[in-house]
Amino acid sequence: MKVIVCVKQVPDTKGGVQFNPDGTLNRAAMLTIMNPDDKAGLEAALRLKDQYGAEVTVITMGLPKAEDVLREAMAMGADKGILVTDRVLGGADTWATSTTLAGAIRNLEYDLIITGRQAIDGDTAQVGPQIAEHLGLPVISYAEEIKIDGDSVVVKRQYEDRYHMVKAKMPALITALSELNDPRYMTPGGIFDALDAEITTWGRANLVDVDDSNLGLKGSPTKIAKASDKVRKGSGEKVNLDAEESVAYLVGKLKDKHIV
Amino acid sequence: MNFGLEKKYEMAQTLFREFAENEVKPLAQEVDETEKFPRETVDKMAKYGFLGIPIPKEYGGQGCDPLTYVMCVEELSKVCGTTGVIVSAHTSLCADPIQTYGTEEQKQKYLVPLAKGEKLGAFGLTEPGAGTDAQGQQTKAVLDGDEWVLNGSKCFITNGKEADIYIVIAVTGTVEKRGKKMKEISAFIVEKGTPGFTFGTKENKMGIRGSSTYELIFQDCRIPKDNLLGQKGKGFNIAMHTLDGGRIGIAAQALGLAEGALERTIAYVKERKQFGRSIAQFQNTQFQLADMATKVEAAKLLVYKAAMAKAQYQKDGKTSYSVEAAMAKLAAAEIAMEVTTKAVQLHGGYGYIREYDVERMMRDAKITEIYEGTSEVQRMVISANILK
Numbered sequence: 230m231k232v233i234v235c236v237k238q239v240p241d242t243k244g245g246v247q248f249n250p251d252g253t254l255n256r257a258a259m260l261t262i263m264n265p266d267d268k269a270g271l272e273a274a275l276r277l278k279d280q281y282g283a284e285v286t287v288i289t290m291g292l293p294k295a296e297d298v299l300r301e302a303m304a305m306g307a308d309k310g311i312l313v314t315d316r317v318l319g320g321a322d323t324w325a326t327s328t329t330l331a332g333a334i335r336n337l338e339y340d341l342i343i344t345g346r347q348a349i350d351g352d353t354a355q356v357g358p359q360i361a362e363h364l365g366l367p368v369i370s371y372a373e374e375i376k377i378d379g380d381s382v383v384v385k386r387q388y389e390d391r392y393h394m395v396k397a398k399m400p401a402l403i404t405a406l407s408e409l410n411d412p413r414y415m416t417p418g419g420i421f422d423a424l425d426a427e428i429t430t431w432g433r434a435n436l437v438d439v440d441d442s443n444l445g446l447k448g449s450p451t452k453i454a455k456a457s458d459k460v461r462k463g464s465g466e467k468v469n470l471d472a473e474e475s476v477a478y479l480v481g482k483l484k485d486k487h488i489v
Numbered sequence: 490m491n492f493g494l495e496k497k498y499e500m501a502q503t504l505f506r507e508f509a510e511n512e513v514k515p516l517a518q519e520v521d522e523t524e525k526f527p528r529e530t531v532d533k534m535a536k537y538g539f540l541g542i543p544i545p546k547e548y549g550g551q552g553c554d555p556l557t558y559v560m561c562v563e564e565l566s567k568v569c570g571t572t573g574v575i576v577s578a579h580t581s582l583c584a585d586p587i588q589t590y591g592t593e594e595q596k597q598k599y600l601v602p603l604a605k606g607e608k609l610g611a612f613g614l615t616e617p618g619a620g621t622d623a624q625g626q627q628t629k630a631v632l633d634g635d636e637w638v639l640n641g642s643k644c645f646i647t648n649g650k651e652a653d654i655y656i657v658i659a660v661t662g663t664v665e666k667r668g669k670k671m672k673e674i675s676a677f678i679v680e681k682g683t684p685g686f687t688f689g690t691k692e693n694k695m696g697i698r699g700s701s702t703y704e705l706i707f708q709d710c711r712i713p714k715d716n717l718l719g720q721k722g723k724g725f726n727i728a729m730h731t732l733d734g735g736r737i738g739i740a741a742q743a744l745g746l747a748e749g750a751l752e753r754t755i756a757y758v759k760e761r762k763q764f765g766r767s768i769a770q771f772q773n774t775q776f777q778l779a780d781m782a783t784k785v786e787a788a789k790l791l792v793y794k795a796a797m798a799k800a801q802y803q804k805d806g807k808t809s810y811s812v813e814a815a816m817a818k819l820a821a822a823e824i825a826m827e828v829t830t831k832a833v834q835l836h837g838g839y840g841y842i843r844e845y846d847v848e849r850m851m852r853d854a855k856i857t858e859i860y861e862g863t864s865e866v867q868r869m870v871i872s873a874n875i876l877k
Contacts, residue, residue: 414508415504416538417537417538417539417551417553418538418546418550418553420501420504421497421553423500424496
C-alpha cells in the first residue's frame with residue numbers, strides 16, 4: 230500500500246500573526262511549523278504504515294526552506310520526501326497549488342492521498358479537494374477516523390452535529406482534521422537518519438500534464454484585497470432569569486432576528 | 490571552531506523541548522510532592538528512543554551521540570530534575586559500561602533491552618562506608634563453581650527499585666600493588682529478581698524526590714559466572730571510566746536545572762511589580778540576571794565540550810575525557826546551585842513556596858554537587874591532571 234501525504238510549512242501563529250505594511254503575511258518574522266491538520270494527516274498515514282506496512286511519501290510545494298517539514302516528517306517515520314520548488318511556482322493561490330501538486334503526484338504510484346483539511350495561514354480548505362478533482366479521485370473531507378476495508382477506505386467524516394461513515398474505493402483522497410489524532414514525536418535516531426536522507430527535488434519540468442497558465446502567480450485567479458488576523462467574537466450577552474422567563478426571552482430574540 | 494549547532498542537534502533540541510513541555514512539566518510538581526516515580530513518562534521515553542540515544546542501532550539504540558544524549562538530559566532537567574537523572578543513570582551508568590566492556594552475549598542479552606527502553610538500568614558502587622573512597626568496598630563476590638556469590642549492600646542507588654538490570658561493583662580478592670595489599674575489585678551484571686537480591690530502605694531525599702533511591706542488599710545472591718563485566722580485577726577502572734561518562738550526564742542535569750530556573754526568573758521579574766514598576770527595571774535584578782545568564786552559558790560550553798570529547802573517544806578509543814567531564818560537572822553543579830539560589834531570591838517570598846518551580850529546582854540542584862563524585866572529587870581529578 231502506498232500513501233502520499235501533502236504537507237505545508239506554515240508560520241506558527243501561536244505567538245500572534247505579523248503583517249507587512251501591504252497587508253500580506255510577514256513570513257520572515259514568524260517561526261515555521263508543519264501545518265497542524267497536515268501533521269494529523271501524516272500521523273494517520275504513519276498508523277497505516279504501522280498497521281499495514283504502507284509506504285509513506287510526503288510532498289510539499291514551497292521555498293527550498295520547506296525541506297525542513299519534509300525532514301521533520303521523515304524523522305517521525307515517513308519513508309520519502311519530495312520538494313516541489315521553482316521560481317515560476319511562486320505566488321500560487323489554491324488553484325495553482327493544487328495544479329502543481331497534482332502535476333507532481335502524477336509521477337507517483339499511490340492508493341491514498343492524505344492532505345490536511347486546511348492550512349492555518351490561509352484557512353481555505355480548497356487544495357485537498359482540488360487535487361482530487363485534478364486527478365479524478367473520490368474525496369472524503371474532514372476525516373476523524375480512517376480504516377482500510379479491502380480495496381476501500383472507510384472514513385468517519387465530521388459534520389456539524391453528527392458524523393457520516395463514508396466508504397470509497399481506493400485510490401482516493403482524504404482531508405484530515407487535527408482532531409483526528411495526536412501526532413507522534415520524532416525520534417532522535419529518526420532525526421539523524423532524516424538529515425542524512427536524500428530529498429527528491431522537483432521543478433516545473435517534472436510536473437506532468439499541467440499548463441503554464443495554471444501555475445504560480447500568473448495562474449492564480451485569487452486576488453487578495455486584504456488579509457487580517459482572526460476577529461475575536463464578543464463575550465455575548467448574559468441574562469439572569471428563571472427557566473420560564475429565559476425561554477420567553479430567547480424566543481423573543483429569535484423572533485427579532487426572524488429566525489423563528 | 491564553530492559554536493553554532495548543526496541542524497540535527499537543533500531538531501533534536503526541539504524534540505526534547507516539546508516532549509519535556511508536554512509530557513514532563515505537567516507532572517514535575519506531583520512527582521516531587523508525592524515522591525512518585527514517573528513510570529508513564531519512562532514508558533513514553535522508551536517509545537521514542539530516549540533511553541538508547543547514544544547506543545548504536547545494531548544494539549537497539551538510536552545511533553546518535555553523547556551530545557544528543559546530553560541535550561536530552563538537559564531539556565528534561567529544565568522542567569524536572571527527577572526525570573533527567575532517571576535517563577542519566579540508566580544510560581551513562583548501566584548501558585554505557587555494558588556497551589564498553591560487555592561481551593557480545595552480554596550486549597545482546599542486556600544492552601539491547603536497555604537501549605530499547607524495555608528494561609531500566611542502575612549502577613551500584615556506593616556503600617555506607619565507601620563513597621568517594623571506592624577502596625572501602627565491603628561487598629564481596631566469591632566464585633563457586635559456575636556462579637558468583639554476592640554478599641553485601643549498596644546504598645543511595647538511583648533507579649534503585651525501578652530498574653531491571655544493575656551494574657554492581659564488588660571485591661573479588663586481594664592483590665599486591667607496590668608492596669601494598671589492595672582489594673581486587675570487579676564489576677558484575679545483576680538482574681532484578683535474582684534470589685538473594687532484595688531492596689532495603691527507600692531514601693527520603695531533599696531533592697530529585699521522584700527518583701527511586703534505594704539500598705540494594707545481596708545475601709548469598711548467586712549470579713552466572715558469565716555475568717562478570719570486563720576482566721576480573723578491573724572493576725575499579727570500569728567504575729571510574731563509567732563515572733567519567735556519568736559526570737557528563739549529571740553536568741547536563743545541573744545545566745538544565747540552572748537554565749530552567751533562569752527562564753522562570755526572567756518571566757517572573759517582568760511580571761512582578763514593586764514600587765510601581767516591574768522588578769526587571771531595577772539594576773540589582775538586571776545585574777543578577779546578567780551574571781546568571783553568563784554562568785549558564787559558560788556551563789553549557791563546558792558540558793557540550795565534554796560530550797564532544799566523549800564522542801571523540803568513541804571514535805578513536807584513545808581521547809581522554811576525564812578532565813573535561815570533571816570540569817563540566819564541577820562548573821555546572823556549582824552554577825546550578827548558585828543560579829537556583831539566586832532565582833529563589835529574585836522570586837522573594839514566592840520563591841520559598843512549593844507552588845513555584847524554583848523552590849524545587851534549588852533543592853534538586855544540591856545533589857548535583859554531591860553524587861557521581863562530589864565537587865571536591867572533581868577538583869582532585871582536575872588538579873591531579875594539572876600537576877602530573
